Amino acid sequence: MPTLSRRSLTLAVCAAVVAVLLVVAAFAPLPVTIVEPGLTANVLGTDKGTQIITISGTPVRATSGQLRLVTIAATRPDASVHFVDVARAWFRTNEAAMPRDSVYPHGGSVQANDKANLKEMADSQAAATGAALGHLGLSPSKVTVQLHLADVGGPSAGLLFTLGIIDKIQGDGHGADLTGGRVIAGTGTIDAHGTVGAVGGVPLKEQAARNDGATVFLVPRAECSDATAQLPGGLRLxxxxxxxxxxxxxxDLRAGRQTPTC
Known part of the structure; x- marks a missing residue:
């Protein structure tokens, strides 16, 4: 029976070690999160039977069209994600693998992240209300705005909340809806001074918006590159x-004039 040379034996051992390492890598949990298009909600409408935007202290108007906030859905921070999950997401347009700490910057605790997301949402709602009332010249001591939206956290709905408050109170100021009767979706943080900030996950949010009938998508200009990379057909940025x-x-959109583009 022929014997293996020292070189052949070394190569065989190395190949076996590499094979074991590949198997371990394939099944070892990775510090990533799989994300996909999430729910959308019309801020001018209701959520589970409750008005999302409730205003008192000033007259409100009936609205048409929709202003839809958009979200992404992510695996929980304590979920195990493996190489096979990342590989599958790589070949799918409706999934993406993102570093876990970019999706969950508050660590691996479900409770800690839920608490942080709820606080960010509360802060975002306060900023949205301040921006809207400031634009309208209304005092927050006289006008009360309550925002209700279950199962959504984080700050990325700020811009849409602001637009929803303005549409319900004033519209365009001449009796018309901000939407012009369209289904308009969008994302972006907002501060009390009206500055719109980037949020992340835009390509998947665009898919969620288009799936729920949106034809226009408002995107922070800083995220134009991501927004145009996989823009769904029929969605105007x-x-x-x-x-x-x-x-x-x-x-400009309502009047049929040219609008900003990426």
């Missing part, structure tokens, strides 16, 4: 940077 700029773009 409008990049925005400020609340005033967003309202001006929507006015």
């Amino acid at each position: 409008i990049p925005v940077e400020t609340l005033d700029g967003t309202l001006a773009a929507l006015a």
Whole structure:
């Protein structure tokens, strides 16, 4: 029986070690999260039978069209994600693998992340209310805005909440809806001064928006590159940077004029 040379034996041992390492790598949990298009919600409507935006202290108006906030859904921070999950997401347009700490920056605790997301949502709602009332010249001591939306956290709905409050109170200021009767979706943080900020996950949010009937998508201008990479057919992008700029773009859209583009 022939014997293996020292070189052949070394190669065989190395190959076996590599094979074991590959098997271990394939089944070892990775510090990533799989994300996909999440739910959308029309802020001018209801959530589980409750108005998402409730306003008292000033007259409100009936609205048509929709202003849909969009979300992404992610595996929980304590879920095990393996190489096979990442490989599958790589070949799918409706999934993506993202570093876990970029999706869950508050660590691996479900409770800690849920608490942080709820606080970010509360802060976002306060900023959205401040931006809307400031734009309308209304005092928060006289006008009360309550925002209700279950199962959604984080700050990325700020811009849409602001637009929803303005639409319910004033519309375009001349009796027309901000939407012009369209289904408009969008994402972006907002501060009390009306500055729109980036949020992440835009390609998947665009898919969620298009799935729920949106034809226009408001995106922070800083995320134009991501927004155009996998833009669904039939969805028109409008990049925005400020609340005033967003309202001006929507006015141009209603009037059939050219709107900003990426």
